[in-house]
Amino acid sequence: MNVKVSEITRCNLAVGSRFKKNKPKLAEEMTNLLNVSPVVDVHMERLSDGQTNQKRVSLYIETESVEGTPVMECEWIGNGLEVVHFYITKKRLQLGNNRHLQMRMAFDRKGLVSTEMTLSLYRIIQALPIASDRSEYVKKRISSWESYLRVMERNADVERLEIGIRSARLSLDFRKVTFELHKLPNGFDKFYKKSAVKLVETNQSLGNVVQVQMGRRSIDIELTRDLQEKARTGKWRVPANGKLAFDNVAEMAQINRLKDGFKRLENGWAVNPNLEKLLFEKRPTVRKGKVPEDLAFKQNLNDFQRQAVEGAIAAQDLYVIQGPPGTGKTTVISEICYQHAKMGLKTLVASQSNLAVDNALGKLLTDQDIRILRIGRSESIEEEGQRFVEEQVALYWKQQTLLSIQTHVNQFEKEEKILLSSIKDTEATLEKLKAEIAVLETKKIEKNQAKENLNRLQLEMKSSQSSVQELKRKKDQSDFQFNMSQDIFEDAKSRYERLNDQVARYSGTGEFAKLQAKLNDELQVLQKQLAYLQTSTSLHQKRNAHQETTDQLKKASAQQELLERIAKQMPNVKKIPELQALIGNESWARSSEINGILHQMEQLRRNYQASIKAGNHSEMDETLNKAIKYAEQQLIAHQYNMKMLGKKISMMPNVVGVKLEDRYVKKVIDAFRDYAKQMNAFREPLVQADRQKLSAIYEHMMVLKASRNVGFTRSVAQGNEQIKNEILTSFEQLKEIVGQALVKRQQEIVAEIKSLTPKLSALDEEIESYEKTLSDMHETVPNQETLPPMVELENALTDKKSELEQLGTEESYLEGLVQAASVQQGVLQKREYEMTQIQQSMDELEQKLTMEQSKQTNIHEEVVELEEIIRIDIDALLNEVKSNFEKLSPQLTELKRKETFLNVSNDIRLEWQDMLGQSTTYDMDEIKKLYIQYANVIGVTCSISASKDFVTQYPDFDVVIIDEVSKATPPELLLPMLKGKKIILVGDHHQLPPLVGQDTMDEVLEDMTDAKEKADLKSILKESIFERLFNDLPEDSKATLRIQYRMHEHIMETINPFYQENNYGLECGLVDSNKDRDHLLDGKLFKRGQHIIWYDMPNDQGYLEEREQHSRSYYNAAELKQIRELLLDLNQATAQAKKDGRLDETVKKKVGVISFYGEQVKKVDRLLSQELDLPHLHCRTGTVDKFQGMEMDVIILSFVRNHHQKDGNIGFLKDYRRLNVALSRARELLMIVGSADMFTKKAHGEAQKAMFQHVLKVVDKYEGLKQLETNTGRK
Known part of the structure; x- marks a missing residue:
């Protein structure tokens, strides 16, 4: 906690x-x-x-x-x-x-x-x-892990041994020394085969035993890195005599640290209190936070890598990252370290091997916020991590600081020139802005003056416009008067001429009589047309009246039939719906009296239904029932005799009157509720008095219930009978009133029919008379269809009569014409004078108007000029220029400040550079102390993380990242996990399980003789911690990297089936595999452009596996011969590539020769050290298990196994994880040497054969299968 x-x-x-x-x-x-x-x-x-x-x-x-x-x-x-x-x-x-x-x-x-x-x-x-329970829980859970420690302890717990040297030989690559000794005691190859070796005389550590040959009494020692370098430069010679000391003190110390880790977990000393639950619970609960919104990645990550980094940062307890081969897990680790360092957190990077730790630290980006420290023995730390060891950090920091200072000093001159140029340009710009401000200030004054002038001109323009409008009005008025006088003049002139013509026409010519006769004829025609239209209109009206009367008669007859049918059916109606259906919506049956009775009957019906419903149940009765049930439950719970109580209640009389009302029942129920609260809901045992009181309340409520049921039922039945009688009475009353209304309506219909019949006959006679009259008038009135409307004819007739009356006699008519002509002559003379006066006034107005319009034109031109001046937003321009000036002024100040700061900072850097150049040992020691104190990324192996000094100096970390988790045993993983508040595990459960010491798990199991111990170890090997956590954790607590950048895509295809979870395999992240992974070599046994080749060994004698006497390991001489040829061909092809300019002269092609069997590796080592000279290759050998985590340009993979046994045993190769590791070490070229028939056809088990069949399919796909011919040929 x-x-x-x-x-x-x-x-x-x-x-x-x-x-x-x-x-x-x-x-x-x-x-x-x-x-x-x-x-x-x-x-x-x-x-x-x-x-x-x-x-x-x-x-x-x-x-x-x-x-x-x-x-x-x-x-x-x-x-x-x-x-x-x-x-x-x-x-x-x-x-x-x-x-x-x-x-x-x-x-x-x-x-x-x-x-x-x-x-x-x-x-x-x-x-x-409970502390002891938790400790016991943890102790029980970690008991299975002790199998690892027992194996390690059994091999390491030996005494110190000293043996004399007979001779010594240094290997050509300066990595190993072969010692021939005076003796090798029995069991040496078992107990000292991996022990540390010292020279007794000088106590100098030489390295570790890597190979023992008991028959030759010789051992091979792999020298420490320091001695390898000294031997390479001639500063160390191999001791030819003296004694060697062998012990396993270092391994025992490591075992003790692992045991201490068990104890710390058992006693609750993990920094993360949830660690034991995370390790041992089936579905552990993990806490999650949020990814910072402002998270910015330092490196260019793919989507899967970003997901992993974000998940690791958001995690608060545990996060698991699966990193298949070549998917950039080291890049992810370095990014996680960087992000946590930016947050001010301290991170521990741990792994089972030094190589993994140093790879992760070496990838960390240079950043002032990251201070890396590598802890461990210097001779065990790889080159990438050497600069971060305690002895080197001060020097490394000094070198990096001096380099940074020199970079800044070199930049100083460039930056100073840029600053001075910027200052000069800014000053010039400011002077220019000052001049612009002065010009704009002047323009601002001019603009203000222009505004005043514009106001004056606008007033003048307004006055002129008023004058023009007035002149135009007067001119228009004069024009109107002139035109009107002219129209009157022309009209009078026309009248005068016409009157004179008429006087001449009608004087003694007989024309007057003709005119009078014409008017009389026109008057008669109009009278006939009007009479025709009047008669036609009357006929139409009578026909419409006839149709309306006919319709009324038909409707009355139909109504009469309906009423007779209703009257006939009325006596048989027994229900309201039948009556309503019969009378329908007839208005005579919807009187206020009938509607009132219907409403009254509907209310009675509702009352009847409500009474029935109320008789069934009431809300108060339901509450009473619940109270009775609760009381009964409590009586039963307190062992009351309910049978006797029931008999007692059945004999009690019913209550009547007020006690049956709801308010009384409610009062009884409330009293019971209060009593229940008082008795604490009857949770405690009841004394006799309380039991009696509860039973009395129960009796009273039961009697109330029975009485209400009896009384209520009786009253409801009586009420219902009364309502039914009222409904029947009302229905009979309704039928009687409807019958009376029906009789009345029948009488009204008979009277209506009697009145309509004579009216219809009279209309028939009138229509016949109008039709005859129209027929007579048809001949005297032509074109009846085109006659104008009656109103127009009436008006025309009136006008024509008036015109005939005004015509009078011939003498009076002529006299009137002469008088009218005289009047028109006077009008002509008057209008002619008026027109002359108006024309003079119009000429004067036109002259004034022209002058005023000319004045307006001049004003408008001045206004346009002034508006152009005013239109320019001088204030905005002035504000903009002033704003620019105000912005630039502080910029100039800032530039000058920067110039000063640049000079001062450069002087400080030069002074600091000088001080660092002259730093003393004391200064460097102080720098080292400060660096170590503030280091925030610590790199260490799992075992070193539990050392006493490390535990004291670094008790806890904000974040612990453990790389290559699958290569570490659970006890090794536990040590760094104990220190982390947050733990990030990086590994791949599809790769090999850990080594125990220098042995594979398979080798350890072969050595074990105790059946139970062997079974225990096998059981815990079935599933690693990493695999269990990866399978059990929720999706947001784990991630898989799925884009690999190591291998050519052809090589990647061989391992893709191992990563097909959720139908999602690996992707190749290389833009162009052929270009990025071009090995640039052309040999006799392979060609450029080939990236995966299988050199198929026949399954025949001469190519089969072999085994040395007393050895459990296998080798294959035929495959060794093929490996020899391949190495020579690779060396020659590399030399040719250099000669052709494809490769740099200094480059050595990195070639790894790996096998599944140690004996084969030993013979390859002997081949490389004693037989072959390969100056253009950098070769490295090892078993597949020990090569995990490494990569090379070219990998030669020797399968070794090849036999005719029926069981098809392929040994170590049956584990798909081992094959996955073996296939995924090569970057550019993978060369497989082995029998295709053995592994694809004869191997035991379909799953095992399927693995190799897939590899062969990929090889075939890219034409990489090379078959060796035998004397008997290929099968």
């Missing part, structure tokens, strides 16, 4: 009487200790509960007053703690593990602490885990 409660917790504390009696001195010592301070810091640990299940705790007290740690063992006694034992440990204990709760407590021995605070403390104790 490791939780700290900062507030003071008060607690009642008593001292047990037995403790005081039996240990009075300890009790007094405890009392004195508590009296020293009213408040003490304690670590509370919960013990297992006592015999009576009381809670028990141990309180570890932090105090400086005693040497050890005071411990109070207490029991919970209801209102606080009671001390039952007290002691002080001899040594001060380390406190604060996950099982402890750190608190500040004040003890009250008078029992005055409040109940609330006491209950709070009790809940705290109850929530604590």
Whole structure:
């Protein structure tokens, strides 16, 4: 738990009487200790509960007053703690593990602490885990892991051995020394085959044993990196005599550290309190946070890598990353380290091997926020990590700082020139802006003057426009008067001429009589046309009246038939719906009286239904039933005799009157509810009196229920009968009123029919008369269809009569014409004078108008000029220029400040450069201390992370990243995991399980003789920690990297089936595999452009596997011969590529020769060291298991196994993980040497054959199968 409660917790504390009696001195010592301070810091640990299940705790007290740690063992006694034992440990204990709760407590021995605070403390104790239970849980879970330690301990626990040297030989690559010794004791090859070796005379560490040949009494030692370098430069010679000392002290120290890791987990000392749950629970709960919104990646990551980094950053407990071969997991690790360093967090990067740690650290980007420190033995650390070791960090920091200073100094001159140029340009711009401001200020004054002038001109323009409008109005008026006078003049002239013509025409010519006769004829025609139209209109009106009367008669007859049918059916109607259907919506049947009766009957129907429903149930009855049921349950629960009570109730009389009303029943129920609350819902056992009272309440409620049922049923039945009688009475009344209305309506219809019949006959006679009249008029009135409307004819007739009356006699007519002509002559003379006067006035107005319009033109031209000046937004321009000036001014100040700062900072850098150049040993030591103190990315192997010095200096980390998890045993993984608040595991469960020491798991199992121990180890090897966590964790707590950048895509295809989870395999991240992974070599046995080749060995004699005497390992001489040819061809092809300019002269092609069997590797080593000279190749050998994590340009893979046994045993190759590792080491070219028939046809098990069949299919796809011919040919 490791939780700290900062507030003071008060607690009642008593001292047990037995403790005081039996240990009075300890009790007094405890009392004195508590009296020293009213408040003490304690670590509370919960013990297992006592015999009576009381809670028990141990309180570890932090105090400086005693040497050890005071411990109070207490029991919970209801209102606080009671001390039952007290002691002080001899040594001060380390406190604060996950099982402890750190608190500040004040003890009250008078029992005055409040109940609330006491209950709070009790809940705290109850929530604590029982420490011994948790320790036992962890101990049981990690017991299976002890198998690893037993194997390691059995091989490492040997005595120091000293043996004399007979001769020594250094290998050509300066990596190994072969010693011939005076003797090799029995069992040396078993117990000392991997031991550390020292030269006894000088105590110098030489390295580790890598090979033992008991028959030759010789051993091969792999030299330390330091000695390899010294031997290569001639600064160290191989000792030809003296003694060698062999021991496994280092391995034993590592085993002890692993055991200590078990103990720390068992005792709750993991930094992350959830670690034991994360490790052992089937579905562990992991806490998740949020990814920072402003997260910016330092490197160019693909989507899968980004997902992994984001998930790792968001995780709070644990995150798991699966990194298949070549998918850039080291890049992901470096990005995670960078992001956490930016957050101010300290990260531990750990792995089982030094190589993995140094690869991860070497990829970390250079950044001022990242301070890397590599901890471990310098000789074991790879080149990538050497610069970060404690001895080198100060020098590395100094070199990096000097390089940075020099870079800045070199940039100084360029930056100074740029700054001076910027200052000069800015000053020039400011001067230009000042001039622009002066010009704009002048223009602003001009604009203000222009505004005043514009206002004056606008007033003048307005006045002129008014004058023009007035002149135009007068001119228009004069034009109108002139035109009107001219029209009158022309009209008078026309009248005058026409009158003179008429006088001449009608004087004694007989024309007057003709005119009079014409008017009379026209008058007669109009009279006939008007009479025709009047007669036609009357006829149309009579026909419409006839049709309306006919329709009324038909409707009345139909109504009469309907009423007769209703009257006939009325006596048989028995129900309201039948009556409503019969009379329908007839208006005569919807009188207010009938509607009133219908409404009354509907209300009676509703009352009847409501009465029936009420008779069935009521809300108060339901509440009463619930109360009765609850009371009955409580009586039964308290063993009351319900059978006797039921008989008693059945004999009791019903109640009547007020007691049946709802309000009374409610009062009884409320009283029962209050009694139930008073009795705490009857949770406690009832005494006899309470049981009797409860039964009395139950009796009363049961009687009420029965009485209400009886009384209510009777009253409801009576009410329903009354409602039914009322409904029947109303229905008969309704039928009677409807019948009366029906008779009345029948009488009205008969009267209506009698009145319509004579009216229809009269209309027939009138229509016949109008039709005859129209027929007579048809001949005298032509074109009846085109006659104008009657109104027009009437108006025309009136006008024509008036015209005939006005015509009068011939003499009077002529006299009128002469008088009219005289009047028109006077009008002509008057209008002619008026027109002359108007024309003179118009000429004067035209002249004034022209002058005013000319004035307006001049004003408009001036206004346009002034508006152009005003239109320009001088203020905006001025503000913009001033704003630019104000912006540039501080910029100039800033530039000058930068110039000063640049000069000062450059001087400081030069001074700092000088100081670093002259730094003393003391200075460098201080720099080293500061660097180590503030390092935030620490690299270490898993085993070193548990060393005493490391534990003391680095007790915890914010983040622990463990790389290549699958290569580490659970005990090794546990060591760094104990230190992390957050743990990030990176590995691949599709690659090989860990080595135990230098042996593979398969080799370890072969060596084991104890059947049970062997079975235990096999069981824990079935599923690794990483695989279990990866399968069990939720999706947001794990990620898989699926884009690989190592291999050519042809090579990648061979391992893709191993990563087909969720139908999603690996992708090749190389833009162009053929270009990016071009090996540039053309040989006799392979060609450029080929990237995967299988050199197929026949399954025949001469090509089969072999085994040395007393050896469990295999080798294959035919494959060794093929490997020899391939190495020579690769060396020659590399030389040719250099000659042709495809490769640089200094480049050596990196070639790895790997096999599944150590004996084959030994023979390849002998081949390389004693037979072959390959100056253009850099070769490295190893078993597949030991090559995991490495990569080379070219890999030669020797399968070795090839036999005719029926069981088809292929040994180590049956594990798909081993094949996956073997196939995925090559970057550019993979050369397989082995029998295709053996592995694709004869191997035991379909799954095993399928693995190799897929590889062969890929090889065939890219034409890479090379078959060797035998004397018997190919099958």
